[in-house]
Amino acid sequence: MKKINIKVIGVLFLIALTLGSCKKWIDTDLNINPDAPTDAPMGSILTTAEVNMGFVTVGGNDYVRITSIWLQYVHGIARQSESQTQYILSDGDMSGQWNDNYGVSMEDIHTLLQKATAANHYYYKGIAEVLLANALGVTTDVWNQIPYSEAFQGAANLQPKFDSQEAVYTAIFKLLNQAIQDFSVEGFSGEVTGDIIYGGDVTLWMKAAYAFKARYALHTMKLNASIMPSPFDTALAALPHAFSDNAEDLQINFQEQYDKSNPLYLFMDNRGDIVMDSVFIAILTGHQDPRIAVFATSLGENLYVGAGWNYAGEDCSLPGTAVANPDSPVPLITNVECHFIKAECSFKKGDEAAAKVSLFEGLKASLDKFGVYSDLYFQAYQANLAAVSGAPLYKEIMMQKYIALFYQAESYNDWRRTDNAIGLVANPNAGRSEIPRRFPYANTEKTANANTPVVSDNWQRVWWDAGTPSK
DSSP, rough: OOOHHHHHHHHHHHHHHHHHHHHSSOOOTTOOOSSSSSSSSSHHHHHHHHHHHHIIISSOOHHHHHHHHHHSSSSEEEEEHHHHTTOOOOGGSSHHHHIIIIIIIHHHHHHHHHHHHTTTTTHHHHHHHHHHHHHHHHHHHHHHOOOOTTOGGGGGOOOOOOOOBBHHHHHOOOOHHHHHHHHTTTTOOOOOOOOOOTTHHHHHHHHHHHHHHHHHHHHHSSSSSSSSHHHOOOHHHGGGGGGGGGOOOOEEESSSGGEEEEEEHHHHHHHHOEEEEEHHHHHHHHHTTTTTTHHHHOOOOOOOOOOOOOOOSSOOOOOOOHHHHHHHHHHHOOOHHHHHHHHHHHHHOOOHHHHHHHHHHHHHHHHTTTTTOHHHHHHHHHHTTTOOOOHHHHHHHHHHHHHHTTTHHHHHHHHHHSSSSTTOOOOOTTSSOOOSSSSSOHHHHHHHTTOOOOOTTSSSOOOGGGOOOOO
């Protein structure tokens, strides 16, 4: 019996020795994939978040392309784009954009915000707050009620509630105000890496936060002070702290390299289902606007053609270098937009002289941005506007903003909140000859989340679009 015990003990000793040797001998890091880290530094998350904001959330094919079709910048001639010219947009068309906004852009931004908050890194935190405010704004402006207060919980809550748009807008302003505070923390000098927009310059990020405050304040102009005393006063108070030069624009710059190219360029290269719309081409030619050379391709010397409602396959101009080159930037908010916000707010406050100054500054900034400024054109425009006043002046402010913000979805927000101040005429051949006022909820969300609101149709207005524009 003793012998057996000795043998057993010996075997156990050898096993223990072998296991102990294995711990020293086998590298426990061998099965870790360095290309799939379990955690990522804040700089890497920021880079990814910024690219996704430009490529899918703000520059997304199912976002700005659709709103640009409805606003008659471009015309759909095939597949879904052709249907959307007829104002046909289904829940099945929305899953990609909805999932990209939540599962890609905002998920990364929220992760960055959590990490920056835990690390007390005020600058990363402020940048995340600005980006999240804009991502929420982009999403709620076309879908109205959206998840926010219960979002980003993963498996802990797969059916978050939908917050009212009023609650989301309250959150947007809170995020922007907090960002401004974070950028202003005395004595903090944390380094920011991975910022492909401003290179970590938080002074510029603060300007962007103020610019967004002006934009989102203006969106509420129909609401009779339900969340702020005066949207025009709020915007005017923010603008002196916002951009003062085109070089400060918050935009995502793309590259000539194919896998780093502008999303519209890639869409046109792969599908090409849109051409320029005859309405926008007529506006540009009617104004003798030099931006037409970069907004549209030419079919010959100074020959620009857009598709009309009865398009039958004729040759038309395509979106131009300003928006459809590999390296064309996707703007999130710009100095040009700020000038036009100021012009509109000044007009609404009864100061037409100040409105004209800002209108001219906005036009000049836009011409400069696209490299087509000329003294002759600019001075002639100023002379033509000298005697314009009242409602025609307001229409011209909004028309010039509409031109300057070519292929930007903010124009769709302007069209709705001003109740079509620029005077677009809806497609008479559509089943309902009225431009839609919102997007339908994505089929994937309706299937997965029982809290998804029921929407009667795409003409149901979002919260801030109710009522009539402020005088």
